[in-house]
Amino acid sequence: MGVDKFSPDQWVFFEWGTFHLNATIVFTWVVMAVLVGVSWLVTRKLSSTKDMTRGQNVLETVVVFLRAQIRSLSNQDPDPYLPFIGTLFLFIVTASVLSILPGFAVPTASVTTTVALATCVLVGVPIYGIRNLGFASYLKNYVRPTPLMLPFNIIGEITRTVALAIRLFGNMLSGDKIVAVLSLIAPIGPAVIMNAFGLLVGVIQAYIFALLAMVYIASGMQREDQMRRKIAAKVTAAGTAGPQKERNPS
Amino acid sequence: MTDVSIIGMCSILGAGLTIAIGSIGPALGEARALAEALAGIARQPDEASTITRTLFVGMAMVESTAIYCLLVSMILIFANPFWNYVVEAAKTGG
Numbered sequence: 001m002g003v004d005k006f007s008p009d010q011w012v013f014f015e016w017g018t019f020h021l022n023a024t025i026v027f028t029w030v031v032m033a034v035l036v037g038v039s040w041l042v043t044r045k046l047s048s049t050k051d052m053t054r055g056q057n058v059l060e061t062v063v064v065f066l067r068a069q070i071r072s073l074s075n076q077d078p079d080p081y082l083p084f085i086g087t088l089f090l091f092i093v094t095a096s097v098l099s100i101l102p103g104f105a106v107p108t109a110s111v112t113t114t115v116a117l118a119t120c121v122l123v124g125v126p127i128y129g130i131r132n133l134g135f136a137s138y139l140k141n142y143v144r145p146t147p148l149m150l151p152f153n154i155i156g157e158i159t160r161t162v163a164l165a166i167r168l169f170g171n172m173l174s175g176d177k178i179v180a181v182l183s184l185i186a187p188i189g190p191a192v193i194m195n196a197f198g199l200l201v202g203v204i205q206a207y208i209f210a211l212l213a214m215v216y217i218a219s220g221m222q223r224e225d226q227m228r229r230k231i232a233a234k235v236t237a238a239g240t241a242g243p244q245k246e247r248n249p250s
Numbered sequence: 251m252t253d254v255s256i257i258g259m260c261s262i263l264g265a266g267l268t269i270a271i272g273s274i275g276p277a278l279g280e281a282r283a284l285a286e287a288l289a290g291i292a293r294q295p296d297e298a299s300t301i302t303r304t305l306f307v308g309m310a311m312v313e314s315t316a317i318y319c320l321l322v323s324m325i326l327i328f329a330n331p332f333w334n335y336v337v338e339a340a341k342t343g344g
Contacts, residue, residue: 006329170317208310
């Protein structure tokens, strides 16, 4: 995309009434097709021995890496979270990496895509929390440490979702725009370097997005008694008299 | 000066100032976080993976204020609502 278009939403392929088929939707489909196609091709002939295809090796590495990250963050069996966190990570990573193809507009450089992804996290946190703790116990999280904190907890929930969306959007958009502006000034040299840097930023942002989603889910699943024990341990370790405030990671 | 030139000038000045001032704080904060993390890794190399992961998450959070500033300045440059309004008004007004 050049400097004339702010987001891929403005690049419209096809209009039919109020329905605009813009670049965001089209390139999201491309990313989906790549993910589904590669997974289908690789999982057609799986083997449980050492003698495996290269594709299976790559996918197993990804899955093992994600499982290790989730396990170390939540101290739990990663299986229930792997589909959700893994999908977020793989989608954003594929979208960022495909941006080196000429003519590909990164769908995550549109605020609609990132808000949709962040909304998935916003909905996912209570679903996992209720599944693990039960309805009442999960809702009690919101009135901790006192009911006075209820509005702040709710505001925190919303602002961290917005921050999640804007962080990814800003990083992707800035990478895109820096390359566009640099190619106006100098035709090839600096733009190539910034494009390579954009790849690194894209992968790191995908990692951070998935990690933060897991952190939010894990923080929504903490039990009250665990929390108390943790605070008590902290207080005794710090040697202070008063109870310390437990902050929400937001 | 005409309205258009005032709006254009203020937008570009505002965009430059936003990103210039807004990146000072996060830059200092991230530098400090990185320095502390490196010191931590030097003391305890076994904990390097945990420290690195926490560093990434922390940096992403510190960075978000800079990203907001970047976004504001980008909107001012590439998708300025005031500029678009003036251009539209000039078109319809003749």
